[in-house]
């Protein structure tokens with residue numbers, strides 16, 4: 275490579291780093307695999323990790339997003355009913 279060529283490494287330098295702790299005590303500075311938080315050496319390799327929709331760690335689902343939304347809707351409905359009862363009793 276000739277010496278007067280200015281290399282554009284901005285995008286490369288800005289990419290997300292792996293950050294895994296290494297045996298030397300510092301964090302890994304290798305770029306993370308696209309769409310993952312770790313580099314190819316630290317668990318970001320293709321097809322590594324759990325499959326999409328993995329349920330292996332599921333215990334009860336009480337914190338699943340759809341259930342949280344359902345509880346919120348029920349709470350709002352009860353709140354409205356309570357307000358209505360207060361209004362009916364106030365006259």
Ligand SMILES: [Zn+2]
Nearest residue numbers: 292302313316
């Ligand atoms: Zn790494």
